[in-house]
Amino acid sequence: MVIDEDRCTGCEACVAACHAENNIATVGDDQAARGRAMHWIRVERYYEGDFPNIKVKYRPVPCQQCSDAPCEPVCPTYASYHNPEGLNAQIYNRCIGTRYCANACPYLVRFFNFFNPVWDKPLDLQFNPDVSVRSVGIMEKCTFCIQRIKAAEIKAQAEKRPLKDGEFNPACVQSCPAEAMVFGDLNDPESKVSRLSRSNRGSTLLSELGTHPKVTYLKRDTWHNGQNA
Amino acid sequence: MKAIYGLYPDPESAQRALNLLERAGSDLGFKDRDIAVLSGEPYEEYGFGQRDHKTRMPWLAALGGVVGGLSGWWFVSFAQKSYPMISGGMQLVTKWPDGIITYELTMLGAILTTLFTLLITARIPDWSGRKLYDPAISNGKILIGVTNPPEMAREELEKRLRAAGAEVVKNFGN
């Protein structure tokens, strides 16, 4: 995945879409105030300068799907594991809730079900049947909408053709009005996401940790900063 | 089991009694291993406390450690191969972390071997209550005696046990 920070407007449509697609529990006001809100993708807001000359920077952060993920080897039950396509998958049934993976994750993109999930009405009427609901005591995280990946793969297989670039998108990418996010196959050097990830503007989050994330951020262009300076 | 024994108030008299029995064995018709010594505390400094001191326990413990370590290493490698799953970019059989488990199982092997060697060689647990024993040793007395003594030698033995300084001489198991 490639995320263009230059395009992100911080509208959080991706957050809402992710909640709807992945049956993420709305934990309620109290729990959210205690820092237990679950947003598989979040839009980080950073402010630069003093009021009123403030510049706001947005950075949407889903799971970075590290190639060398710190969350994986610390899990004692293989709940956090690397699937053959290179995604960090979370197998809910295996999770016993040591929460070690969340501590090891430098990006803090893992979310824990402190209670059994609840949904404010009428959100409980719009579950996605393709995604399992997670119970209390389980870690969950962004899957890159693996249910959509699988569905597209099965469809392509049935039609005996390879997957096309951009044939489907995760919910966040699909819902982004500014088209700040691009999703695709990084193993295919010709895909749009591969080309963008090789951009001069590209960098990965906390690259000094050696986790080799599969999400590339495209920084704001210098002309943009120059204009405002 | 039958036995005749004397209870001695101090290690010196117990040692005298043992020396005496060791010499008298051939005359009176009992073997060295029929001589019984029981005490409420170990007397490593005295001859009677140093009987049966040959043991391979340290070597067995070391062997147990090696067996524990090898089986630990084998088990972890086996488990990792039988459920092959790469995680965190590490190799399938991760030697360094496996070394930790190998280490722990080495120590566990040594500890358990020591424990079982102790239990087996010290012949415990034994709840039968048929073995020679006298509760008086808990009050600091030392028991020196002969198990299954020849009937003819009983009186002579009793005399000699008393001569060495026994407070009382008793028969066991009759």
Next chain:
Amino acid sequence: MDKTPEQINQDLLRPLYHASWRFYAAAAILSALVLAAFYAWGYQIYNGIGVSGLDRPVFWGFYITNFVFWIGISHAGTLISAILRVSNATWRRPVTRCAEAITVFALSIGAMFPLVHLGRPWLFFWLIPYPSERGIWPQFRSPLLWDFFAINTYLIGSTTFLLLPSFPDFALIRDRASGWRKKVYGIVSLGWRGTPKQWHRLEMAMRIMAVAIIPVAVSVHTIVSWDFAMAPVPGWHSTIFGPYFVAGAIFSGIAALIIAMALLRKLLHLEEYLQPIHFENLGKLLLVMSLLWFYFVFAERLTTWYGNFPSEMAVFWVTQSGRYSKLFWTMVFCNFIIPAPILAIKNLRTKIGWTVVASIPIVVGMWLERFLIIVPALSHKYLPYTYGTYKPTWVEITITVGTFAGMGLLFLLFSRVFPIISIWELKLGGQKKPEAAPALASQEVAAEP
């Protein structure tokens, strides 16, 4: 000590037979606290781990603090007892049983916390490597599995270490008791008789165990520290953690041992057995560990500060002058500034009361140390957007209090069924040495008429 074996027997076995109303009152209060802790745990299992104060990003809080703390306390025992045995320090004799018991109890309590803190504690057995119908093995790369092996090895080892020298004492009780005690102690003494062979094998086994248990104890707390050091969290990912934790564990362990011994001395009237010299010697060890602890803290802080990595400095400043600074400086006071002078001054160190005054703040300080390692680091990870805080709820506080009560209760009960001082080893210390080579048997017999 010039007591006859009979007097020693009577003095040390008295607590097994007689208990004052104080014992029952203390046992009742402690049991109530333990029950409260179990209620809190049940409440947490029923409602979900969310009833605790844990949140994102502080996924580990009081529970893991208690885990590390109790595992640390457990190093009192076996490790100290083993070191004193290996170095053949004769003053150890009245101390070892107490120390070994602390180990077993603290370890059992500590080992409960990984279960208490699980999100789904009813599935804890998935941590155990057994061939299951799920066809899956646990992840041996996870430090939690190393913990599993290390703690179990240590638990088996230290229980053995506690029980082996108890058999002769059980046999002693069996011989002197009547009624149900005779039966029960007859069984647990395993039919111990006291042949030279048994004594020799027992002493040999204890020597091997002492040598084996020291590296196990070191590995246990090293692995506990690696639970933290293996995760790329600022303030955790450090090579110093292994020795730092081991030193801290022994430090808090000795402090706990001194407190426990002082209490037992008063409550069980063991003044003649636990003498100021024992407390002074332990106090000297405690002083060494206090200095060592300070050295480690200074080394860790200095390298962090000098390296000046932004993510680590966030954790650094929050403990030095930020939200957690009060706790941090309390810890330094408790672990170094109060105890080190007390223990360094001979006139104070030789008084039992003062060694206890030095030990109590250490137990508090070492608990705080574990808290300060876990919570500030977790609440200040790399991305400032994810900074958070942590505030425990009544559930965690009740469970924490309950573990301290549980420790007291276990010890209380222990002192009613075990002789709290190893009787045969104590007698061994007062044993008469042979004056000369034993006289020849032939001469003795010849002298008789």
